[in-house]
Amino acid sequence: MEQNENFTDFFVLTAKDFLAEKAFPGLLYAYAGGSVGRGEADAYSDLDLNIIVEGISDHKSENCRFRGQIIQLHIHPAPTNEDVYENPWSWRYIKEARLIHDPDGRHIAWLHAMSDYLDSEEGKSKMLAQGKRIIDEYRGHAKQALSLGRGYSAFLAAWASWIEAVQLFAYFCRGTVADRTLFQMMKELGLTDEVERLIKESSEGKQDLQERMKLIAAYRDYLRSQKDGGMFALDPLNDKLLHKKVERMQRKEEEEDVWLLLFSEAIWLYLCVDPDRWLEEHWESLPRELSLPLKKLGFLEADEGLIQRIHTISDEIIARIG
Structure with missing residues (x-):
């Protein structure tokens, strides 16, 4: 990668290509976290990629190599409103979520709604x-x-x-x-x-x-x-x-x-x-x-x-x- 390249955009495109090439049955949506999610990626960043999958009950994390980059892949079951309402401190990381894959467009609304809840007085x-x-x-x-x-x-x-x-x-x-x-x-x-x-x-x-x-x-x-x-x-x-x-x-x-x-x-x-x-x-x-x-x-x-x-x-x- 060149020094003047926009690293966040680079990693977002890498994430999109990764999801396009890999098969994740039941994939609902995916978002980048960490420095990519915050728009602060640099030459030393890796890709912290979270994918939400239907029909699973446990979380799983693994490292993947893709096109010379390391992807820290986190696979999660679909969260509910109640998950966030009951343990908002554990869910604070959705504040830095950057959507990568949302085919029907409805999950960005959920992320915004949950972010609004985190910002509420309650x-x-x-x-x-x-x-x-x-x-x-x-x-x-x-x-x-x-x-x-x-x-x-x-x-x-x-x-x-x-x-x-x-x-x-x-x-x-x-x-x-x-x-x-x-x-x-x-x-x-x-x-x-x-x-x-x-x-x-x-x-x-x-x-x-x-x-x-x-x-x-x-x-x-x-x-x-x-x-x-x-x-x-x-x-x-x-x-x-x-x-x-x-x-x-x-x-x-x-x-x-x-x-x-x-x-x-x-x-x-x-x-x-x-x-x-x-x-x-x-x-x-x-x-x-x-x-x-x-x-x-x-x-x-x-x-x-x-x-x-x-x-x-x-x-x-x-x-x-x-």
Whole structure:
């Protein structure tokens, strides 16, 4: 692709061609999300393509190669109004949906109607309440982990509560559901002093960037070798996508975002394969050559003081929402 090409248009055309060449029985409509949905695609973007299929009950995700591009394909059953009304915070991503395929033209009306609901006072009130409830659940998990002497698990739960608070702020105060700019947004608002301190603490003695990238790839490869059947998170194409995201951040000199991205990737892999065990138990199941360096990827063994510091960050962010 040439530097001056409109990347969003390129990916939209790629999506249309992909759907035209592939057979998806029961296909109702399809939309692009992520940077393509927002119209912010660049040379480092992939195509996040959601297709809605009639007659299925489960979600499925897979990576596909098509004409030199990686398509992250998400196949969903048809949603209902009640799905959105009951859990609007989980459906906030339809705000960035860009329709790719809508043969009878009726689904764009549904997306607009649901988007209007998310913008309504009822929708916004319910979304904020749901986000706050998730934060409280994470805090409860952190407290339980501390009581059991699981300091790393406690840190992870408290960190998740901070991320949820930042996502609430991003949506309500900046009108975005994009995750890739969360840290930079907090930095602009002067809300990152404590987070930067945590990053410094957790990254002392950290591996250099190439070592960390190799570690994530090795971690993914090991988990894949232990699992029967395919799992979206364990697809080796995700390593290529990770490299592209890191390269974008490096070009923008967003060092903290690179740290957060790799840390989040490790968490994603853990939660996909071992969500019912404490993080410490998961690490114990890994070869020593993986478990020891993974601990240095950004994890801290928390005590009550550290957990309270993270909760204070979250409270300051929530207070900005009003």
